[in-house]
Amino acid sequence: MIETDQHTAGELVVSSGRGPLKIFPVTVPIMGSQAIGLFRLPAPEQLSDEHWIGALYPVQYSASCVEELAGLLEQPRLPGPEWYRLLVEAEELSLPPGSTELLAPRHLAEVWRRVGVIPYPHQLETARRVLFEMGGRAILADEVGLGKTIEAGLIIKECLLRGLARRVLILTPAGLVWQWFRELKEKFSLSCGMQRSEYDWERTDLLIASIDTAKRSPHREIIQRLHYDILVVDEAHKLKNATSQNYRFVNSIRRTYCLLLTATPVQNDLKELYNLINLVRPGQLGTYREFKRAFVADRRTPKEVDGLRRLLSQVLIRNRRGPGSVQFTARHVHAVPVELSQEERALYERVTAFVKEGYRKGRNTYRNVLPLITLQREVCSSPIAAAITLEKLLMKEGDPEERRRLEELRALALSLHRNRKAEVLEELIAGLGGEKVIVFTEYRATQHYLRWRLEKAGFSTLGFDGSLSPGRKEWIRELFRRHGQVLVSTESGGEGINFQFCCHVVNYDLPWNPMRIEQRIGRVHRLGQTRDVSIYNFATRGTIEESVLYLLYEKIDMFQTVLGELDTILTRIRLHDSLEKELADILVGSASREVMEERLARLAERIVRARDEAREADPLDRLRLW
């Protein structure tokens, strides 16, 4: 018996029976925590000297295997000849086929049947091409939502089944590590490790890690010592700058096969595409000088398109949605106007006046007015959420007059016993006949309030938010899938976990950043969703909510925008981080409703123009790779 606390991590502690034991911090993946435990390191295979057949190829045998069997033969009792015959049959059945037919779909048929995965033809074809035509080195550049992760999983599984790979490293943004773990476990029966400590790099054959951790010492040096059979990099557009630390780090990793996953291999400059291609297959497009001379008309415009297309098609696969390729189920968008009660209206008007006044009073930096903006939005979400923010403002406020006004507003918010918006929500859910619904809200207070209301009305609810550990999120997702009817989720909780088994989404309050709306909808409206998706956008009449809905829905038709497109649009008009700020300025800082509407219309025009330009000018579109 070994007492684990007597040893430090990584220390070789004992040799007993079948091989050395080493002590390591072991990650318990379901709980996402760490525990100290013992595990046996597989002894490295000892190979014989090489014997060359002609000058063509060497032959080696596993000496450790012979040694191990010699040990087994020393046992006095061994199974009889019928087992030997069965072993020969087992070995015959497990020989890799010589054909280029994928093994993984047959291997996983039972798993997929149970979890409800139906692989799409474009995903199978992509896996086949990467393995048998591209030598396992490719950029998977499908549009967002077409299942790049599935394609990469298929390729990894196929390589493992064929004995082509053993050591696999998947580098992703930190926020996607858990999602990769779950997808590979659930859909491919692959039990990967999630990197937690520097010991994980060497001891785990299938490892998922955050690229930001991996590129730092001491991790970077360990990784650079190893050779990976497969290297996968998700969100690979973050590698498009060849001078960046990310690029140089990935380029320094030794690997046999390499998959880069990105929906946007080029955004602003063809050089980005060149850099990514060079990571996968150096020299495929020549040196950059040669590439520029041969294929670049200007930064965003390729020339010699046929030649470039031929070279790219050897290393890049892009599947797109639309007729003749991948079709999604329909989205039905419903605006749900909510008429406030007289008391609620009074609270809204008084809070609005307070906020506008504060905005005008020289609190003219966004940071200073943020609590006011939040208050303005919360009052449309739920009075209880507004009351909590009023309480916080009160605690900070020193001016007696301001304190008096805040106290009045807080008292008014707490005095409201009726909530029209929650009533409409109850009616909506009751009308869905027991179908599962995800209700998104921006505020924790609203989330708690809604769960309380809905439970009281007889609905079974679950809460989902950013404070949950990955394991708990997974557990709640499973509870919702099996037993729940309503999931009330805050924004951060919506990222990374998918709910294709649900087809009703309620935007109880609207985020001001359209990217977050896209993320919300993307949880349910993605590949694997078999039913049409209904989206219900709640908006209280005559409030800023209505104005935001007008902008997003009527003006830029946000809810029908192609997944992934918005990211490009916002980057192009340089509003990625400042759209909420600009909206705040328009909605709270405009002198009159007319001015506000005019300014909103101008913003909408900018967004629509950028979208049209993005659609016309995508260099990949011009190359027609699909």
Next chain:
Amino acid sequence: MHAGDQAVKRFVLRYLELLGAAVEETEPGLFRIELSREQAAELEGGNVPAWLWTAGPNPPSQVTYYFTFSPETAQKHAAAELVSPGSHRLQQVVESVRNLARATRAHLPAPPGMGARFRPFYLMCLRVDFRGSAQRGQLFRVAVDRVDGVPLRQLAELLSRLPLAAGPPPEHGAPVERPRLDLADAFLAAYRELLEQLERSDAAWAQEALESLIRERERLVAYFEQCQREGLDVSDERARRLAELEAVRPRVHVRLQGVCEAYLPVRTVDGTVEHLALLPLRPAQAPAPAWR
């Protein structure tokens, strides 16, 4: 049913029979399998079977599985698992067989009154993996005579059809010859036989892989030379990328997957060793087979 599916069905049912499972075909194509907890753990590769999670404090002593080998039956029965070529369950059975049957022992009973003695052999199953840009494999089965060190391929084939019994020969029966070769020596004899076969066989796969490797290497070298001409420092990357190519160089890897320590009756007639196991198979007037 597909021929591959038939082979899988035969293999899995035989495995379950040897494991001691109770197997019942409840309706055409659907098999109900009862395993003890220990047998289930063996099948599941030592993992805790899924049923234990929900079994509570007093888990049942028997575990029930439903297997089918045809996709049509799987469609009809939601609870039935489709065990087919490449399926996860088949892989589990293969791993379990490997776990249980890597080393085995057998003898062929000696016919009485013929002055027989037992000669020790090793029946070996070698897996030969051909690695290059693609991957294929084959089995190499051979019996190695542990007294005179000769590898006999035909004997390995033949023994699979003979009524071998489990364990070593009975203690008070015919004498057993003293082996001169241990497993390592016997394996080397088998390995040399395999190398001779590889020398004679078609190496187009290696030729093709090597040519592709050379083309890729030339392309990379030309690219890095051009980079250097343009004043770029690519020496590290050049070394790394060229080293990576070695991973797809054609090569063959051999593993001894299983061995059966077998004792076969022989006798010496006019100075020649005669395998008694073969007598009934040989035409009356034919000469003794030349195994070597």
